[in-house]
Amino acid sequence: MTATIGNIGTDVFTFPTPEPEADGTLTWAATTAVTVQVEAGGRLGLGWTYSAAAAASVVHDVLIPSIGGRDPFDVAGAWSAMHRACRNIGTKGLVMQAISAVDIALWDLKARLLEVPLGQLLGQVRETVPVYGSGGFTTLGPAQLAEQVQGWADAGCTAMKIKIGQDWGTDPDRDLHRVRRLRKLAGPEVALMVDANGGYTVGQARRVGRQLDELGVVWFEEPVSSDDLGGLAAVRAGVRCDVAAGEYVSDLYDAAHLLPVVDCLQLDVTRCGGYTGWLRGAALAAARNIDVSAHCAPSLHASVSAAVPNLRHVEWFIDHARLEPLLVEGVPPVAAGRLHPSAGGTGHGMKLRADARRHQHA
Secondary structure, three states, X not given: OOOOOOOEEEEEEEEEEEEEEEOOOOEEEEEEEEEEEEEEOOEEEEEEEEXXXXXXXXXXXXXXXXXXXXXXXXXXXXXXXXXXXXXXXXXXHHHHHHHHHHHHHHHHHHHHHHOOEHHXXXXXXXXXXXXXXXXXXXXXXXXXXXXXXXXXXXXOOOEEEEEOOHHHHOXXXXXXXXXXXXXXXXXXXXXXXXXXXXXXOHHHHHHHHHHHHHOOEEEEEOOOOOOOHHHHHHHHHHOOOEEEEOOOOOOHHHHHHHHHHOOEEEEOOOOOOHHHHHHHHHHHHHOOOOEEEEOXXXXXXXXXXXXXXXXEEEEEEHHHHHHHHHHEEOOOOEEOOEEOOOOOOOEOOOEEOHHHHHHEOO
């Protein structure tokens, strides 16, 4: 088959949250998805990232000129070309989110050109992947938290995560009260997880962490900033629960720095370089006998997370689980606590919804 990369289009969609939401260090009222569609050989590949509208400008101004006319089967070559083209504007953060969206679209396109499911192309090692329920924002009242927990229980989730570290760690007593509430709501068989989003100081995190251990919490995510490698190491040495971080990893250098100080490395396909970057990060973690966990974007993680042996789980994040069916058709379903990648059809099995335009960014 002879084909070259042709038209590349972007769109920006904004999805308001039901009400303002917050974690330990940030408040938001909407989520922005930047989509990329890449055409070759009469097929269309779709990717997206959760970012700002400016990511679309990076795609248009820098990435499209670097990959237009290339062989769509050479995804690794396209990734390198995009990365090199961004040298002068930086290759992390928003720029890597733009690269991620294009890379996801290219992998989807390649699978569609080959007429195979994306999981088969990536080398699927499991038919389904475990998910954990995630949300539990610090702004939720007791009834709202109970509603989220019930939704996760109905989906068969055996692990659930809430946000703590409210207002940069200024109310640890409320944080612990909410964890106790989660235990009561979830029941004794559910694994408890918490995410401070870097809201605590090292001393706070160690003190809170000891009480989390007493409550049976198994996962303490970003107890301090993920930039504070020494702080993560100090917290990890002082608690029994696993310390996790990595949602802001942009490249292998970021991943390599975190691996010595975490028990599980988080990777986000919309931030770390798409499927190409995610697989590379997972392989780097495997070389250290470290598990990886997919951060947010459950629909996009379904196929790639099924293709690595050292996967722990996928985050079934309530904001993304709510909006992805509004953005695309073919969202992989969650049942019995597991995400089910598309086994039929081609690519990752998703396409933009015709009525998604009503959420298009003005």
